[in-house]
Structure formats: structure tokens, C-alpha cells
Amino acid sequence: MKALLEQYREVTPPGTVDFLRQLGRxxxxxxxxxxxxxxxxxxxxxxxxxxxxxxxxxGVKTRWEVLTGTDLFYRTTKSFxxxxxxxxxxxxxxxxxxxxxVNRDNAKSLNLEADVAMIHDPQPAPLIDARPKDxxxxxxxxxxxxxxxxxxxxxxxxxxxxxxxxxxxxxxxxQRLPIxxxxxxxxxxxxxxxxxxxxxxxxSRTVEGLGVPLDKPILLQVSRFDWFKxxxxxxxxxxxxxxxxxxxxxxxxxxxxxxxxxxxxxxxxQKAAGIDPDVHLLVLPPTANLEINALQRAATIVFQKxxxxxxxxxxxxxxxxxxxxxxxxxxxIMVQIIPGMTGYTVNSAEGAAFYAKRLLNNPNLIATIGxxxxxxxxxxxxxxxxxxxxLGLMVHLxx
Ligand code: UDP
Numbered sequence: 001m002k003a004l005l006e007q008y009r010e011v012t013p014p015g016t017v018d019f020l021r022q023l024g025r026x027x028x029x030x031x032x033x034x035x036x037x038x039x040x041x042x043x044x045x046x047x048x049x050x051x052x053x054x055x056x057x058x059g060v061k062t063r064w065e066v067l068t069g070t071d072l073f074y075r076t077t078k079s080f081x082x083x084x085x086x087x088x089x090x091x092x093x094x095x096x097x098x099x100x101x102v103n104r105d106n107a108k109s110l111n112l113e114a115d116v117a118m119i120h121d122p123q124p125a126p127l128i129d130a131r132p133k134d135x136x137x138x139x140x141x142x143x144x145x146x147x148x149x150x151x152x153x154x155x156x157x158x159x160x161x162x163x164x165x166x167x168x169x170x171x172x173x174x175q176r177l178p179i180x181x182x183x184x185x186x187x188x189x190x191x192x193x194x195x196x197x198x199x200x201x202x203x204s205r206t207v208e209g210l211g212v213p214l215d216k217p218i219l220l221q222v223s224r225f226d227w228f229k230x231x232x233x234x235x236x237x238x239x240x241x242x243x244x245x246x247x248x249x250x251x252x253x254x255x256x257x258x259x260x261x262x263x264x265x266x267x268x269x270q271k272a273a274g275i276d277p278d279v280h281l282l283v284l285p286p287t288a289n290l291e292i293n294a295l296q297r298a299a300t301i302v303f304q305k306x307x308x309x310x311x312x313x314x315x316x317x318x319x320x321x322x323x324x325x326x327x328x329x330x331x332x333i334m335v336q337i338i339p340g341m342t343g344y345t346v347n348s349a350e351g352a353a354f355y356a357k358r359l360l361n362n363p364n365l366i367a368t369i370g371x372x373x374x375x376x377x378x379x380x381x382x383x384x385x386x387x388x389x390x391l392g393l394m395v396h397l398x399x
Pocket of ligand 1: 288
């Protein structure tokens, strides 16, 4: 079995693995610590699971500590999350107190010894009170803080400013801070089940197994059933395209039974779709990585018609599979879709239909944009680039 990092040589830009090894030598033997508030579920945990073994292989001794909280703490940090993303929230004194108390307790129970620590998101931010002497601490913000509820940001800011650096995922998420701020895009792992190469038979078996015949072009959107992802707008766009092009629409997503909004959105999509044998609404479990991979590879065009989006990993996933993406002109979609080169950005169902028709009328354009999309994703959105950014920052902070 090849060393883990070597497996990335074939899929990453030339020189990537060697460059990572060089960077690794600069921080070899250093200890790195990640702290977040969950080991499973969500993008942060997923990326850490894939990133840590690579860091270890490069000689960085990497540990991952997870905060333990109370129900009130998790309710509070969920409210913080919503408030920082611009949703009005009522946060009481008790909630602030529980947040601080859980952090004080964890500061005593967690092992925070490391040369460099990356503290993810607001939940563990106050751990900065327990930073060991000489350690370098980075606050890594994964959420959209472009228009935060001021009171919550003002509460968190005194913790953040004591870090040695902060990282955010998009330029517009940067805050006015007296510490250096870095921009690090999220990433996808090209070797995971969600993104690895699949044989044509594996794609057809998986997609047909989901009840989707491969007899005509497939328009696809993979997303949680969430209003911000605008699945109803995607159905409208499909209807306009369908007038001139025979195609299928697949909307694949998950909805938890305890998420009333997810069920409500799904119902609205079902209603919008009506009885159309060419529209497939797939409610997939969170483990359906291979299924999502196969659907993205089987698709002719991928939509991500969000009206609001943090980064939009589904876009990177589709670009990596060589698909033109038609996406909402918002958030991270705009750094991933270069209009005319990797796809098109739109503000309406009409716009989405217009570009879908343009592509369906011109298979060569689909192929060209698909090739460019894949190379664009290869350069910018793979996990090796993410690792490079983190190692570079470590080198900088440990100088
Ligand atoms: N995803 C999934 N199952 C679903 C819907 C989405 O596994 O039913 C995955 C999708 O492939 C992507 C992630 O969840 O990796 C969604 O990330 P994104 O940044 O696009 O949106 P978010 O859901 O975080 O708003």
C-alpha cells in the first residue's frame, strides 16, 4: 500500500506532493492541536478526519480535542451560529454564562499543549484564556460572518483579538481585527468515496439503483432541502428547459425527521414537481457518499441555485467531476464559478434555464467547460491545497 500522501500525486497539480513534503520538513516534529465541538457530522469534522493523517505523515504531531458541553451550551452556540450568520436571536444572560462556564471546564479537562493550536468556530473561542506560554493560537472561522448580529460579535471579539491569527473562508467574511487574518478556502478530498473516480459500470449501477434511468441528459442539484438552496427555483428552471430539451431533473438531498423546515421544503418541492416521471426527488441518508458521487458523475449539468451560500462544497464536488455548474450569484459560489469558464452564475430560474439550454444546445461547450472546471478545482479546491495553506501558516507562525 502506497503512503497516504503519495496517493494524491496522480490527482493533484504537478509538484504538490513534493512541495508539501518540503513544507512539512519546516515544521517536522512540531505539535499541532485542533479543537472543535464535534467529532462527527458537519464539514469541519469531515475535513479534520481527512487532514489529520496527512499532517501526521508529514511529521507534524497532530491531536484533535473535542469540547464537551451541556444542552444549554449547544443551544447557545447554535444561537451564536445563527446570529453570526445574520439571523436575529435572543440570547439570555444564562446562555452567555453557560458558554463561558463550559469553556472554563474544558480548559481544565482538555490537553491544550501544542506548538500551534487551531480553534475552530465560536464554540471553543474562550479557550484562549488557557493558551500555554509560547504557543501560537489560530481562530479558524468556518461560518459566514459577513453581517453578524453585532451584540454577539462584540461578545466574541475580545476573545478573538487575543489569538495570533484568524482564518476565514471568504474575503467578505473578514472582520476589522488587530490580528493578522488569512483566507483559506474549504476543500474536498479527491480520494474520498464522495469524490474518487468511479468506473462507468459503478456509476450506472448506482444511479439506476436509485431509480434514475440514464436515457437522457440529467440536470442535478445535490443539497439539503433548505429554502436557501432554492430547490423550487430549480424545478421552475427545469420546466423551462424541458419545453425544448428532453431531460431529467434529479434533486438529491437529505432531511432529518427532526427538522420541520426540511420536511416543509421537501413538500413544497414535491408540489412544484407534480406528477412528472422525469423529476426524481431523492431523500438520501447522510452516508450516501457513493450515491452522490455517482449522481454528480452521471449528470450533464449541475445546478446550485442557492440564494445564500457559505462556500458551497457541492459546487467544488461537481467541478471536480468535470461538470459545468449553474449556480446562484452568492457567497462562495462566486469564487468557484467563473462565468463562461467553469459554469454560469444566475439570479433567477429564467437565467438558470437560459444557460442550461445554451449548454444542452452545444455539447462541445459542455465538454470544454467541464474540462476547465476540473482543472480549476484541481488547482484551488482540493484537500492538498488546504494542507499547504495550513502548513504555510504554521511555518509563518513558528518562525
Ligand atoms: N450532502 C450530502 N447529502 C445530502 C446533501 C448534501 O452528503 O443529502 C453533502 C454535499 O455533497 C456536500 C455537503 O453535504 O459535501 C454540503 O455542503 P455545502 O457547503 O454545499 O452546503 P451546506 O449543506 O453546508 O449548506
